[in-house]
Amino acid sequence: MAENEKKTERVANFSAGPAVLPEEVLLEAQKDLFSYKGKGLSVLEMSHRSKEFEQIWNDARADIIELLNKYQREKKITIDPKKYRKIPKNYKVLFLQGGGTLQFSAVPLNFNLANSNKPADYVVTGQWSKKACEEAKRFGNVNVVCNTTKTNPPCVNVPPLKEWKLSEDALYLHVCINETVHGVMMHEIPEVKCPIVADFSSCFMSEPIDVSNYCPRRILGKADPKCPIYCDWKTEATTDMYNTPPCFSAYIMGLVFKWLKNTIGGLEKMHELNLKKAKVVYDVVDEDDFYHAPVEKRNRSLMNIRFHLKGGEQMDALFVKEATALGLQNLKGYRDLGGIRVSTYNAQPYENCVKVAKFMRDFRKQHSK
């Protein structure tokens, strides 16, 4: 297949997850899928104890650290770059299965919330932090610092820090940085005495972050005695591949990290591009009231751009239908929420954002009364 053919057959995929991957990552993975680097076996067939796989695993970890340690960014949004620190040496990168959902339980279990006399502080700003909070309540005492799921309209901002009702003596503070469903992003992190557990599931590596702000490794080894061995972070941190790890996921991640380093040029560049991509779409939304983005500007997500059409559900549906016909796929909002969601994760090409913006203008022109 010629390079051109490969390129032209791609649709613009705005799915919120699983989501678009960099084209060069897919092409390399495709090459390795039958015979990894010509070694005569697929990356799917390799023992996790083989030296080839150990290299994949160790490279992925080393690259994550390298990317995060290049912390200075040119465009400063919220945090003073002088405050950025390198990842402390006692931190450890763990690749685990079960997704955010399993970690919703692993967090209170690792902090042994059930047997603590301290509460856990939870900031609830959308579906994911709500789920995390509800799960934590099953294990122990939870203090809801703020909760936007009950406001009208719900989940359109992160309340200002001064309104947060933090505990005096929290065991930890839990926040979800990007709420994929509601398109709400937290751009400010408070300074608190307790460890911060931050759920970066849907925006990790989309901009530089100061990892040392978050949950330190010294919490390892204090888990609830009834914590499943797989959920105890100490298990993987002290053994390294305690059980068969998510090999293919680590392999794909590793390719994405190399793309971030070599093609994009690091997290500052990635952030710049993400800002530019989101701006292209939000600019159309802000031009008049044909489109309405409910989230407060200061908490708009750079990953999941949520808006509704003035014309209501029928117009939303027509928008999705016409866009799909043009190869702009998966723009429908979350099932319970309706509206439109444009997901512009790291791997979403800028050109696709331009395409969707152009379509938005064309559609508005055609359907404005």
Next chain:
Amino acid sequence: MAENEKKTERVANFSAGPAVLPEEVLLEAQKDLFSYKGKGLSVLEMSHRSKEFEQIWNDARADIIELLNKYQREKKITIDPKKYRKIPKNYKVLFLQGGGTLQFSAVPLNFNLANSNKPADYVVTGQWSKKACEEAKRFGNVNVVCNTTKTNPPCVNVPPLKEWKLSEDALYLHVCINETVHGVMMHEIPEVKCPIVADFSSCFMSEPIDVSNYCPRRILGKADPKCPIYCDWKTEATTDMYNTPPCFSAYIMGLVFKWLKNTIGGLEKMHELNLKKAKVVYDVVDEDDFYHAPVEKRNRSLMNIRFHLKGGEQMDALFVKEATALGLQNLKGYRDLGGIRVSTYNAQPYENCVKVAKFMRDFRKQHSK
């Protein structure tokens, strides 16, 4: 790349896991990896709520049931085929992450062992059932029915059923059907009053099984109140894709199920082939005492053939070295155990077993004194 070139570049991969996959599965996955069925996005990029992925997911589940329901086999080993029953309608197929290790905890948690006055019965016949048993002890009262890890030599059989010290009132009985590390396989399952939880991790679908012998769905909804939501089988059983599922794993499994149905012709045929493959290797072992298979014949694994060389560790190492040079890879036994392990899972081609058998004879000829 021509078909021939693809075939010749494959090595014979005897890894115990991750392990060999059918060549046609890899070729199809490779095709779909850049653009799934020509739809312009990779199977890795598809929303799990898309109709394409729902089809993959539902097909994989339907095929698993279809394969298991074709239960009569021509060669009867241990269980009277008249006893085989179709999968009861109230059973549910769940695809979960975290591997056997997470299930080691999920089992006692779903049975709520911690809050039961009944013990859980564990049959310990190798590394995996030992790990499962140790994990269960953290949650509640465990009765070890038998334990071969302390015998000399350890883990070379499954004690006869009449020697099992079953509880009068067990909450459940846990068995590991195939011990990957020790090469011990359980070919007989006792009739007991309690539900049987069987760990088929490394031999599932390698022969027909009567699923109705095992843990029924009516146990759902009784989990430990402190069971992580992801570990509670009810979560996935009642919601279907509660959280983002292991999409790519389900996709690859689905391809393997189609291969089992269409290329192999079902589980009876698969079993015949597995018997034939294992026999080729065990026959060489049994010819004289140059090779020694420590596991009792009646419990020999059809998946992981374990043996040692009479010449000791140095000869084991030489065997592995010379085999590797000939493209027979990953024959080294488990790290703590040494010796040789030939893994002959479903996807291991018969030809590779013939190759290793030939190599074993050649090596013996060359190194016998």
